[in-house]
Amino acid sequence: MLVAFLLTLLAGGATSIGAALGVLGRGTSPKALAGGLGLSAGVMLYVSFVELMPAGAAVLSGGGATGPVSGRGMAIATGAFFAGIALIAVLDRLVPEPVSPHEFHGRMEGSHGHAALRTLEEQASDRALRARLLRTGTVTALVLALHNVPEGFATFVAALQTPEVAIPVVAAIALHNIPEGLAVAVPVRRATGSRSKAFWLATMTGLAEPVGAVIGYLLLAPLMSGGAMGAILAGVAGVMVFVSLDELLPAAEETGEHHTVIYSLIAGMAVMAVTLLVL
Template structure:
């Protein structure tokens, strides 16, 4: 079953990761950030990921572990693996500097000179010291954008493993998680594009950096495939799956919901959260 789903899982992960390019494209062609849509979409993503983590992924992980380790030990290992996944993504998050952290949301309005100045003055983008027109200022902005791309790549690595592992077990579940990850990657594409565009004045280069930052997800999936396939068993599957659930819950609570709130539409983010849970619940019921 795992080998048959591997190429499908890799393809899903690639599509989810490269959606950072969608964010970059929107940044260059939209005149204004649609905050209501982003709040709704990010909340929806969180709802999908939280629901499947607790109602589907953790259940499958526990069943697999109990089959190999026994009822009591299986439950213990599934819980420990869940919090292990949270610890892993929390450590990655801790290593990322404040501005380069992809959780810091940016708006397409920052791509206008007036918007950039306002972003600097408000602290949404750090002071570059010598202004947008200076060589030193442009170099500093380029470094910010490059670091943002690197940070997003680091964050996307475990997300790729999460999407890949879910799709290996259940292609339908993998599609749902891939869509949720793709939505959450769109604002990250904006976060990379804004500083790189101002550093270089080159929309193409900003798009390429943003696009490439998403490649970490299929890389994460490929590494997961190479490491896991030779040793795959019910215990390994259960541990990885429970860890994936922890990663997705942390991403939802630490990234998606705060980002939805940051765009200023509290109720839209909650409506999206509930809608994501409801749609995921109905979808899973239809595939029983």
């Protein structure tokens, strides 16, 4: 139990890496970002369909995670799978459009210390832009924190499974959280000029994941055994599939490195497949 929580904390803490990149004014290369996101998506998709979903269906069939699967068990697991997708999709609708870490380079950044050389109209435009960026960063932080609560519980449930499932899933979620840290830190830093405020606000969004793990466990602890656990596993699979298809792959494609994304996606699946076969 403690190990699962620490793994969830580690995955959520990866948001700080993106926050650090944002406040330092640095990003990752398009190819590296595309590769990391594609690899994450491959791991999450494969483990969802090949490990978590079948294990959930087996538990719901009345046996263990590796037992035979009945039609009834598969039907309930399928319903739980789409229920997980529906839950994360509803929360995802609250998240504003992603903030590009390169979107706000330009006049505002170069205006510090030179206000006297610029027109009143330009200065007013900069103030309006800073206000908009601050609102964007703050709203993004709040909704990402809300979004990360069920994701944290999903990571926690995966971390309770065998190591060959837990470790790749935690690593994939951690990679997924790095761009989220960038999305919060960049606009807040540009708006306030404070690296520390931007870093800590972005870091707080990641800490919502271990909070989600604790809340989810406290609420669902009586259900963490028997058939209900099977439904939870299938629901977690749905959450991971949605995150992969709606967030990771689109973000990876936006780098313009299509082939890197596809190769990394397949590599992620292959790594997960080999891990499951060997372990």
